[in-house]
Amino acid sequence: MGNKAEGRVPHLQNHTRTGLPRIIPLGDSAASVLFEAAVSPQTHRRVRAVCSRLSSAPFAGMLEFVPSFHSVAVYYDGHAVLKAYPQYIAPGEENYPYPVVAALLKDLLKHTEEQEAPAPRTVRIPVCYGGENGPDLEFVARHNGLSVQEVIDVHSSADYLVYMLGFAPGFPYLGGLSPAISAPRRSSPRLVIPAGSVGIAGDQTGVYPLETPGGWQLIGRTPLALFKPDAMPPVLLLAGDIVRFYPVSFREFSDMGDERL
Amino acid sequence: MSLLIMKPGLLTTVQDLGRYGFQQFGVIAGGAMDSYALRMANLLVGNDEQAAGLEMTVLGPEITFAAPALIAVCGGGLAPMLDGQPLPLWRSAYVPKGTRLHFGRLPGGCRAYLAVAGGIDVPVQLNSRSTYLRAGIGGHQGRALRSGDVLPVGTPSRRAAAWTERLARGSGAWQLDLWAGRLNRGLETGEFDNRQEAGRLNGGLETGQFDSGQEAGRLAGKLGAEVIAISSWYPAPALIPEYPKAPVVRVIAGEEYGLFSEESRRRFLSEPYMILPESDRMGYRLSGSVLELEQERSLVSAAVTFGTIQVPSGGAPIILMADRQTTGGYPKLAQVITADLPLLAQAGPGSAIRFRLVTLRQAQEQLMQREFELRRLRLVLEHM
Numbered sequence: 001m002g003n004k005a006e007g008r009v010p011h012l013q014n015h016t017r018t019g020l021p022r023i024i025p026l027g028d029s030a031a032s033v034l035f036e037a038a039v040s041p042q043t044h045r046r047v048r049a050v051c052s053r054l055s056s057a058p059f060a061g062m063l064e065f066v067p068s069f070h071s072v073a074v075y076y077d078g079h080a081v082l083k084a085y086p087q088y089i090a091p092g093e094e095n096y097p098y099p100v101v102a103a104l105l106k107d108l109l110k111h112t113e114e115q116e117a118p119a120p121r122t123v124r125i126p127v128c129y130g131g132e133n134g135p136d137l138e139f140v141a142r143h144n145g146l147s148v149q150e151v152i153d154v155h156s157s158a159d160y161l162v163y164m165l166g167f168a169p170g171f172p173y174l175g176g177l178s179p180a181i182s183a184p185r186r187s188s189p190r191l192v193i194p195a196g197s198v199g200i201a202g203d204q205t206g207v208y209p210l211e212t213p214g215g216w217q218l219i220g221r222t223p224l225a226l227f228k229p230d231a232m233p234p235v236l237l238l239a240g241d242i243v244r245f246y247p248v249s250f251r252e253f254s255d256m257g258d259e260r261l
Numbered sequence: 262m263s264l265l266i267m268k269p270g271l272l273t274t275v276q277d278l279g280r281y282g283f284q285q286f287g288v289i290a291g292g293a294m295d296s297y298a299l300r301m302a303n304l305l306v307g308n309d310e311q312a313a314g315l316e317m318t319v320l321g322p323e324i325t326f327a328a329p330a331l332i333a334v335c336g337g338g339l340a341p342m343l344d345g346q347p348l349p350l351w352r353s354a355y356v357p358k359g360t361r362l363h364f365g366r367l368p369g370g371c372r373a374y375l376a377v378a379g380g381i382d383v384p385v386q387l388n389s390r391s392t393y394l395r396a397g398i399g400g401h402q403g404r405a406l407r408s409g410d411v412l413p414v415g416t417p418s419r420r421a422a423a424w425t426e427r428l429a430r431g432s433g434a435w436q437l438d439l440w441a442g443r444l445n446r447g448l449e450t451g452e453f454d455n456r457q458e459a460g461r462l463n464g465g466l467e468t469g470q471f472d473s474g475q476e477a478g479r480l481a482g483k484l485g486a487e488v489i490a491i492s493s494w495y496p497a498p499a500l501i502p503e504y505p506k507a508p509v510v511r512v513i514a515g516e517e518y519g520l521f522s523e524e525s526r527r528r529f530l531s532e533p534y535m536i537l538p539e540s541d542r543m544g545y546r547l548s549g550s551v552l553e554l555e556q557e558r559s560l561v562s563a564a565v566t567f568g569t570i571q572v573p574s575g576g577a578p579i580i581l582m583a584d585r586q587t588t589g590g591y592p593k594l595a596q597v598i599t600a601d602l603p604l605l606a607q608a609g610p611g612s613a614i615r616f617r618l619v620t621l622r623q624a625q626e627q628l629m630q631r632e633f634e635l636r637r638l639r640l641v642l643e644h645m
Binding site: 027028029030039051063064066071075078093095098167169170171210233234 | 281282284289566567596598622625632
């Protein structure tokens with residue numbers, strides 16, 4: 001609840017390119033570093049560079065950061081910030097940490113310009129397409145005037161970029177789905193979708209990490225666990241990864257077992 | 262030491278202050294809905310504020326203590342009782358082995374927090390003991406509590422052990438309120454050998470003959486009777502929130518505030534909104550005036566947080582609560598200030614709420630002030 005289901009990647013209207021990110025508050029306990037509202041590999045690289053900088057040189061009082069398509073939210077403990085950076089506090093603003101955080105982030109961004117985002121990993125994800133694992137595969141084929149095999153070929157031949165994780169633990173927002181196999185959401189969402197289900201909705205594809213309700217067209221299922229609460233990091237995919245799906249038979253899928261169990 | 266869950270109540274889960282550091286992986290923060298009440302409960306039993314307690318919703322559980330313990334219940338809506346006698350909220354109490362904690366209803370609030378000295382010692386998963394229901398991790402087996410569950414309790418702090426001992430003896434620097442409930446039962450069942458002494462203690466308690474707990478405690482000790490003891494001290498009234506049924510909740514403007522029509526913004530800040538029944542730990546759905554953007558806008562998913570007020574295209578706002586998702590794509594109209602999140606957490610379905618706009622600076626000054634007060638209380642407690 002409380003969210004656009006499965007985080008659609010929308011078409012954007014204003015691609016004003018100012019270059020410099022803005023810093024704005026996200027409530028009273030976080031700040032956002034905001035790039036122009038574009039879903040593009042270029043913006044993604046800048047977001048990753050900021051994250052990389054925040055990881056290697058966090059400011060005192062920083063709690064964590066959350067990258068998304070064109071912004072990085074930075075959570076902070078105001079008390080700790082004020083205590084650590086008295087030199088940044090303007091007179092009369094002893095109880096007002098946000099300007100200090102904004103100044104610290106501005107400093108950090110200065111140093112980020114030169115920095116390269118780390119090289120991407122490629123993660124290969126086996127998918128058992130169709131059948132009970134992908135009950136909507138035939139619909140997607142029909143909708144696009146393709147054969148089932150053609151949908152599988154198109155889906156498993158692209159490199160997908162993980163822009164961000166959200167919606168559910170380890171849920172990847174992927175870019176790079178071919179328009180040739182796009183399909184609308186189901187008119188009535190399923191109440192239960194098994195974890196590992198691979199789906200298509202509009203211009204995006206993704207994998208459900210948890211058993212949830214959902215409206216995507218399901219074309220297959222992977223035996224890999226995308227959310228691994230006992231591992232570190234607790235997810236299979238990271239922002240910046242390249243994902244490649246590859247088809248496996250039902251037999252191979254069953255033999256791989258279910259990591260989640 | 263452990264807690265035995267006799268009845269689970271409506272929704273009782275293990276919660277701490279949340280699971281931080283993993284939101285970049287899509288793992289929600291979770292944690293107590295009213296974190297202030299949990300922090301206070303922890304402070305009152307000598308715990309670290311981060312310790313895990315039980316979040317109890319609307320209908321409280323029934324719990325038996327398998328060993329003596331120091332406990333506190335904070336929050337609202339629930340009326341705790343120890344062996345049938347009321348335990349005031351926001352106070353610590355010593356409970357002997359076998360004491361039964363159960364709950365009635367109180368007006369004001371809908372969530373209470375039980376802290377036990379030593380904290381609920383379920384395994385830490387991803388830096389937290391909080392129950393994350395949808396992913397089935399954290400807490401007790403990743404789920405809400407059920408009858409028959411046994412929850413381990415950790416080792417109390419040295420401070421907690423000292424308080425416990427003093428309270429149990431009915432002596433020390435504190436005035437104690439002792440009561441006769443257990444004693445009465447003990448007399449009836451012939452649990453006490455010295456009926457005369459027991460009768461004297463009982464009578465004394467009933468007539469208020471003892472002006473300090475000390476004497477009563479001494480008598481109880483002589484009898485070998487274990488007595489529930491409630492601390493007479495409690496946090497300053499200014500530190501104990503009231504939870505109005507129809508709270509005014511302060512907000513600061515969200516990223517897309519300016520994209521909403523002037524009329525919508527005016528209505529949002531002047532008309533009441535009702536919390537709908539289909540609200541939960543993840544989010545509050547509101548009914549009231551429909552809110553519209555000046556012009557329809559497509560947004561890209563970005564981070565959202567506790568208290569973010571999003572408005573989907575239908576125009577009915579949703580306030581994201583403790584179990585919110587890490588990211589969302591709806592326009593962010595406003596953000597409830599952190600200092601007022603407890604009011605919201607305690608306003609249950611059916612409550613009417615109103616919003617008042619403040620500046621970020623005012624919000625942060627409020628928050629810093631509250632943290633300052635908590636820090637001061639912690640210091641006082643450390644020297645007690």
